[in-house]
Amino acid sequence: MTHSEENYLKAIFHLSRQGTGTISTNAIAEQMDTKPSSVTDMLKRLSDKDLVNYKRYQGVSLTETGRYSALAIIRKHRLWEVFLVEKLDFTWDEVHEIAEQLEHINSEKLIDRLDALLGHPKFDPHGDPIPGKNGEFKERDKELLSKMPVGGKGVCVGVKDSSATFLKFLDKNQIALGQEIEVLDKEEFDNSMHIRIGEEQLLVSHQIASNLYLKPSEES
Template sequence: MIQLTPAEESYLKAIYHISDGGKRSVSTNDISFQMKTKPASVSDMLRRLGEKEVIEYRKYYGVNITEEGKKLALQTIRKHRLWEVFLVEKLRFSWDEVHEVADELEHIKSKLLIQRLDEYLGFPKFDPHGDPIPDEYGDVRSRPRLTLSELDINATGQLVAVKDSSAAFLRYLDKVGAYIGARIKVLDKVEFDGSVEILVDNKKTIFMSKDVAGNVLVMV
């Protein structure tokens, strides 16, 4: 079994995400931006990840994640999201507080710990942001999702995820009264600026700009 260091796990996870699950190849600069490290550091890390054969690395041409790499990335993502569920559901963290802590917790190496945590949380299938939690074997149960912008007037749905899960964006959503799990209905769409008016939980009406609505994912 390939053993990765915590830093290697983090980089691999980032590559998995940026490549959209391995669909696209990823550049050094993109990784550098995501990881908040310098390109020089990324190059070095890519060499190491290439040697461990979790990515395919052609100098100057970006990287592609291998099948083995995907499996390992999904295991890290699984751990990350299970811890997020724990933090939100058991320790009353809000969804914009969980990221950093989960980034540390995801590197704890006990297999038993994750099994028991999963069980303790009732085998959740989605994390607090609505993203699916891979199972032990890396399989994900994904839900068909649309952005709020794509919904027609009078369409209803449930807010299940956000594309941009930055703390700032999450706080903003909370502030306007939206949250993962909220039942929503599209009341109106403004043509000229792409903004939408939605009803949250049949009681509160809020407005969202085109940019915000395009980042909110809804299950119909």
């Protein structure tokens, strides 16, 4: 499989997880920052290799093989992200680009060893689950901060938007994975929220609150 094919599979996988139903050519083109005609070309090629189910004008879906391949790439991507953060002290906004390259390295042994070195992590630095060797993976029990009630408490377990700007904002305000957060109050006006982050207090916009995942504490 070429790098490009791998990138397409990954994009299709991600779209099928979030989006609803079948995946359109345009959606893939947008996700990958390329032209729809290029997508059509590639879909034909992937279809020939039985990695996707594709009929013209009718959208795409991954085959069993395709899904498995996509998961293998995502596994590599996320393991490398953990490596970069844990072993090389990168911050969580820096790792995506580099992992985009590293995810294409081909060596099962390498990934197995890396997995072991890192202690078989289950989640990457953004809180996303790392698929196992056989492609199995479970979503974490999590809730958007914006949907939590006043008085609710939880631990930060991930982000929805993982753009560098958002992640840098979080860093600046000492919000990291594992950080405890409590909802102190909500503003009716714009749905912004007063939250407690450890010892600090902060007022965050609705847009921010709706991109941060918490694992709700038992008591709340």
